[in-house]
Amino acid sequence: MIWTAGLALLLSAAAGCERRGGPVILARAQAPAATEDPAATAAVEQVRRGYLGRDWWGCAQDGAALRAKYPDSARLQAWTILCVARSGGGALAQAEAMLAERPGDPWALFARAGALLDHPSRGKLEAIPAARAAMAALDEHPDAVWQLGRALIVHAPRIETAQFFAGRGGTTPDLLALELAFLIQSAEATEAQVLELAAKTRAADPNNVDADYAAAVWLMNRRRADQAGPLLVRALEQSPHATALHTQLWEALLQASDPAAAGDGKATAVDVPLVRERDDDADPSPSWEALLQASRRGPEARRATLDAAVASLLRARPDSPGAFKAAADVYETLAPELHAKYEAEILERFPDSHTAEWIRLEQIGRLTRAHHERQTKNTPDPAADALLAAQIEALLRERPPADPFQRAVLYMERYFLLRDDPKDAPEVLLSTVQAWIEVEPRNFHVLGDAALELAERTPYKREAEAVLRRAITQAEAMLREDRAQGLPQEFVDENANWLQGQLSSALGSVLLAQGRRDEAREAFAPVQALKQKSPQALVRLAAFAEAEGRIADAEQLLIEGLALWDGEKSCEEALRALYRRQHGNERGYARHRTRLEDAARAQRRAQVLATALAEPKPLPPFELPRLGDEALRSEALRGRVAVLNLWTTWCGPCVAEMPALQQLADAYAKDPDVAILTINAEPRTDELPAWLAERKVHLEVLLGARWTTDNGYNTLPMTLFLDREGQIVFSHEGASERLVEEFTWRIEALRAKGSPTPRPQIKRTASG
Structure with a gap:
């Protein structure tokens, strides 16, 4: 992810x-x-x-x-x-x-x-x-x-925009600010470049809001709320009622006053409004330091500071749906009752606004997340699903969003409901998928799954093929645009390979469902050539192999998929069904699967260990606070094999693999030569202890949002494996279906690498 x-x-x-x-x-x-x-x-x-x-x-x-x-x-x-x-x-x-x-x-x-x-x-x-x-x-x-x-x-495309600024940039303060907005979108932009252009813009026009705001956004994206805060306060001095500035400042306050970044907590309460009540108010705006002191006094003081800020903005903008949306968002976790109150007020007072469209979509989003959670836990609730379906239908019929992306989300969620309820009429599934392809901008892999579902469950196989071919064409156009935008080549290539695997394998399966085997073989050919295949692609390749009578090949494909993330369920079902078709029942299936896995395990272990870096890299040094404890320096890991797992609570794969990570940590808990830690990458961690306690997770957690961002770890989950010298020898991106087994292989390989060296005696330092 x-x-x-x-x-x-x-x-x-x-x-x-x-x-x-x-x-x-x-x-x-x-x-x-x-x-x-x-x-x-x-x-x-x-x-x-x-x-x-x-x-x-x-x-x-x-x-x-x-x-x-x-x-x-x-x-x-x-x-x-x-x-x-x-x-x-x-x-x-x-x-x-x-x-x-x-x-x-x-x-x-x-x-x-x-x-x-x-x-x-x-x-x-x-x-x-x-x-x-x-x-x-x-x-x-x-x-x-x-x-x-x-x-x-x-x-x-970025190259065209860059040429524009090369020819005209710097001619006016407003163009300088625009160039700054363009610069901060570049992954290659450095802090020196951003702050230098911001200073140049400010020098050309001391009242330019974006000179401060754009630089603050860049800093906030790198978890540097302490640096962004003063810039946002200064921007608000020029534009005191701009909702966008207030929401960024509130987020900066929440980040900077988080217990992980709150310093020694020795602060006094300060009563400071965040909005001037009158445009001609000559009183100076509060300093960032004063705001931070007020919010760092504790949770109650932080809540009081935000309450005052929200109230003053709503007094200044009592008829702005955007201001009420900002208020709803800041209270989403802090005070759910106020979040619901402000959302309801938006829908009642501004029902035709673009903001109300987003509120309705977000409300459906919460219902769909609950639906998917019920599916995962196998706790169906037909009444809740019926309510969700009715709300989607009403929204599409009575208030279809103007934004095509929003409509695409609604059609996708309608498809998920239809997919999970096989009793729905085939023509409803067809109309949903056909309407969806008209507006979908990026989620073409899900559309591929939907087209295959349409071909396998309904008579509309030709229609499914048409949808799928259009999805492939639109995905190719999207990838061309991504390249034109200057996105990293490695990222675009990886996305292109993955999309090809998903869409080409779906097309092959749709053609196979029509009995067009030669065309299916042609569609599957590029999928077979891919080095990395998804579990879904492997299941489809296995079905084609079975159709051609290559049973051993089909079994090997499914065994390969079992070890991939999210492959245990889909590939296990396909492997079991294949065995049942070959033997008429499931007697002996467990032994058969074990034999296949044992034969493949040595090869998989060799593949895992072959991912070791040819030239190990030093771990970027850190001194990070432990959750609820003193700080830990990276030097303290020297002399041990160390595993560092980077994660957040909102990263689904991170959360899903956490029980296995806990199992691994428990297995090595009494081993003095191995350290297993996690680094949480969230900018706000005040709710983290309760989150961990609720899930009975007792992993050691370091708080490292800024360290993670500063060092370019932009894929989660990310796991780093260090040798005794503190060098990164293995790095693993994404979640692991066989985490305990494959992580153990890496740990034991590093343990066998030379003899233990004396561990340095480094005293822990107080966090902050």
């Missing part, structure tokens, strides 16, 4: 696109007036400043009021529409109406381009051509150049 922090700029890069779609006006429109009423110009700057300060709801409201005073200002109307686009309103309809009222007006073209830029379905194809047309019509006005830059960040 690949994880990244859930904090990203709303200017996040999307996939590249073809340059087509949407009307483009090529003739140069009338140039804007050379002079404008100074009061109208000030009104434009007020709205524009609100937009660039990330107070999109506020600038939409201000713009609507100011337009009544200055109805002839096209630029004011255009910037107001841009604010509406970012705050979730009907911006495109407003832009089209403006263009109808002001045919050929360059600011109407600017407004339409801005509305398209944030449109969930049309933006990808139409935003960049519209932004180019607006820039040409406005004679490359700085506003239009800035908007094209943002359109490229959101919708163009």
